[in-house]
Amino acid sequence: MAGTMTYTSLEDIQKVHRTVTETFHSGLTQPLAFRRAQLVQLGKLIQENEARFLDAMQKDLGKAPLETGIADAGPVVYSIAKALEKLDEWNAPDRPADLPAWRAGWDTTVYKTPKGAVLIITPWNYPYVIGLGPLVGAIAAGCTAALKPSEALPTVCEMFAELFPRYLDTRAYAIVKGAVRETTCLLEHRWDHIFYTGSTRVGRIVAAAAARFVTPLTLELGGKCPVVVADDTDIAVAARRILYGKQANAGQVCVSPDYVLVPRARQDELLDAFAKVAAEFWPDGSLASPDLANVINAAARDRLTGLLAKTRGKVALGGEVEGDRRLAVTIVRDVPEDDILMEDEIFGPVLAVVPVDDVEHALRLIRAKPTPLAIYVYTESDALKQRFLETTESGTLVLNDTYQQLAVQEMPFGGKGDSGYGAWFGKDSFDIFVQRRSYVNVPIAADPHLAVRYPPYTQEKLDILAGFGLRMPLPKE
Known part of the structure; x- marks a missing residue:
């Protein structure tokens, strides 16, 4: 207590x-x-x-x-x-x-x-x-x-x-x-x-x-951090890593995976993989596990159960509650693009799975939302990795994992736009x-060499000073 x-x-x-x-x-x-x-x-x-x-x-x-x-x-x-x-x-x-x-x-x-x-x-x-x-x-x-x-x-x-x-x-x-x-x-x-x-x-x-x-x-x-599961990825590995990132601190993390964009034809395969991983992580169910943190308070728990009551998706895993601070890791399938789970950051152990037509569809959905703190992409394609790097915005772009960028203290961590600024x-x-305080000490002895800057401004002085910048040669294209 x-x-x-x-x-x-x-x-x-x-x-x-x-x-x-x-x-x-x-x-x-x-x-x-x-x-x-x-x-x-x-x-x-x-x-x-x-x-x-x-x-x-x-x-x-x-x-x-x-x-x-x-x-x-x-x-x-x-x-x-x-x-x-x-x-x-x-x-x-x-x-x-x-x-x-x-x-x-x-x-x-x-x-x-x-x-x-x-x-x-x-x-x-x-x-x-x-x-x-x-x-x-x-x-x-x-x-x-x-x-x-x-x-x-x-x-x-x-x-x-x-x-x-x-x-x-x-x-x-x-x-x-x-x-x-x-x-x-x-x-x-x-x-x-x-x-x-x-x-x-x-x-x-x-x-x-x-x-x-x-x-x-x-x-x-923080912000709503999307996960994109591309067609070429290993679904079993992706499911394990996504669920690991979602369950960390019961999803109450600024970089928690918030929703998963998966090709329609592979949604069932991903959900089956989630179920297998969940059985490995929590043999008696996540709600009974001492490894799953509490929701911070009763109000937060009520907010999350309220979302689950209003979603047009279907709960595929979890959904159980206990007391006023316990909510099982919950996965919701077939979540529409305009669903209540897609409005604000979920910030809890609830993961929305959104079927998409293709990668272009996923990109459109991500760009339509405020800039997230992180984007997670599961793919082996170098071209697709580069496409997300060039055509999306986020504080961090993470390939083939979730949450683990927090372990890399050698690079800046921060957001952009709605997800913050500074790193x-x-x-x-x-x-x-x-x-970074600039310091410069112009020697008194240098004054004779600086006399050209003083009035009166003659054409001769203009020609001399222009040589220091205005008429400097530029590199050829």
């Missing part, structure tokens, strides 16, 4: 904002030695409390410890190790190459300077990797931060509130507990960057609040929180 928690008072939220802002301006977080020490402490916070981390998600969400360890807490430790390894390299100034001779002595440099005091607002589905992952980037960048976990995870929130002061410098890093009222209060303050993960609806609210102060913003918003993971998490 999930526990209860106390909320941070509005007065204390103001103190948090003031403290992390003043701490940043004090320069405490500037030295790399400080950042390195705090990263190590964050790693210890996780590793020395591993059992608590796994248990907290079991209590709040009913999530299996293995899933929490592999997909939520584990990636944070990996990102900390990489940040420690690359800290000097990431923070090293860049010096542009190939400068023309007349500017070669200007000490042209680009510094990576921390943006300042940042706000990280996280969802309930993956509180560790989505909350602490960006925090790794903020610490590595030299920022201070306030972290607002989801109130839907009271055990996790209270654990964070207890552990942060024990491991991290409270002058620089703080936890704020609360719901809409507390989040609204946080957004009324000026931050130097806001990192928000959640729904598109709330993302618009956060963006409007950030616009008041022209605050830079990273939005990771993180690995070095990109660091890049979010730094300004």
Whole structure:
């Protein structure tokens, strides 16, 4: 059973904002030695409390410890190790190459300077990797931060509130507990960057609040992620990988496969394959399995069962419910293009199977919807892979798997349009929180060589200056 928690008072939220802002301006977080020490402490916070981390998600969400360890807490430790390894390299100034001779002595440099005091607002589905992952980037960048976990995870929130002061410098890093009222209060303050993960609806609210102060913003918003099963793929492998991605966190994942577009002639074959995989994954049914997480709350469960009651498709697998937070992994076949299951992101253990005429039909359906966070395509055809790369839009294009792009921290993860903007993971998490600050020092001794730029502007000076740009030779086509 999930526990209860106390909320941070509005007065204390103001103190948090003031403290992390003043701490940043004090320069405490500037030295790399400080950042390195705090990263190590964050790693210890996780590793020395591993059992608590796994248990907290079991209590709040009913999530299996293995899933929490592999997909939520584990990636944070990996990102900390990489940040420690690359800290000097990431923070090293860049010096542009190939400068023309007349500017070669200007000490042209680009510094990576921390943006300042940042706000990280996280969802309930993956509180560790989505909350602490960006925090790794903020610490590595030299920022201070306030972290607002989801109130839907009271055990996790209270654990964070207890552990942060024990491991991290409270002058620089703080936890704020609360719901809409507390989040609204946080957004009324000026931050130097806001990192928000959640729904598109709330993302618009956060963006409007950030616009008041022209605050830079990273939005990771999810969306309806389609799966395309092409004629040439191995249906058995596709079914196993799709169902694995769908059942992760009971489908409550921003990159969860939302609907499957399959050739009409192969729908039955795919459904038979799903049934076989389900029997392997959950011999006693998914509802009875401790490996399937709960739906977050009764309201979410009711929303999902409401969708199933209204769909014009037919339930081919699952559909059973238990209590107010348990819903079996459910597959719905023959879902029409304009069905209720095709309107908004399902965000639960329900998968819609939509028969299509061909790949062109699938492409039309995908293009007609808002840009998703991910598109999944099962095919062995290099031409078809290239076609999806060139003619569709998404945060990520994944071939022949689902969900596993989250394991690749060496490439940016983010959305486009309705699925958000900005990207993180690995070095990109660091890049979010730094300004590439340009620095140039024009030597006093160079003034005689620059005299041509001063008035009066004669034809002779125009001819000289034009040679530096306007009349430069261009390469031939």
